[in-house]
Amino acid sequence: MRLGRVASPDGVAFVAVEGEQGAETVREIAEHPFGNPTFTGRSWPLADVRVLAPILASKVICIGKNYAAHIEEMGGVAPDGTTIKVADPVIFIKPNTSIIGPEVPIVRPPSSERVDYEGELAVVIGRPCKDVKAAQAKDVILGYTVANDVTARDQQAADGQWTRAKGYDTFCPLGPWITTDADVSDVEIRTELDGVVKQQSRTSLMLHDVGAVVEWISAVMTLLPGDVILTGTPSGVGPMTAGQRVSVTVEGIGTLSNPVVDKQ
């Protein structure tokens, strides 16, 4: 099932998407998409609604450096210069106010001279949980969506920690839909900037897979329904400038596309 959130002429609602590509309809969910959602009976053609970020997260937890080739491009080689060591995952949080939906502009703040895309697979949590073992992670996951962990790269280096660099409004594009029944253990992840492929990898190359990531994070903090985990970006990160368009695709999950503007 594909779940999301739309603005219709009648207001904002969670929905399920049905039908063939190009002729989809969205069915209104009565309350929230967790558990077994119930439907109001109303539906609209997809073309008649605006697609919003698919979920309202209480927090967005991110994994830093989960693909060896990205660690390498960021200068994180092992002391012997040859081997990337698989360390414990580094985690950080993006504020939920950074979330935007598909087609909403990413706004480059004037305080940064380099704002980068980071295409990522996102995990959406489906129920309250704590201390989840990797083997049980699927029981607490609602589904998967696509994210862009937008980063003010110059401020990430300058600040020593990443709250400012990762936390600007619009720095967490998310969507368009949450796919509930996907196998994401080995799917392609690809980022295009103005149609040029910049990142292309597979989720099977993650150093810590989805189960391990859920176990690691839920050992630290309680996860709530709707919380979002960004699972890290592969190599090929780079800057975006105003007027460009960035699109992140996770195979079988969807394509998330956003224009880039400078803050006025």
Ligand code: MG
């Ligand atoms: Mg990232």
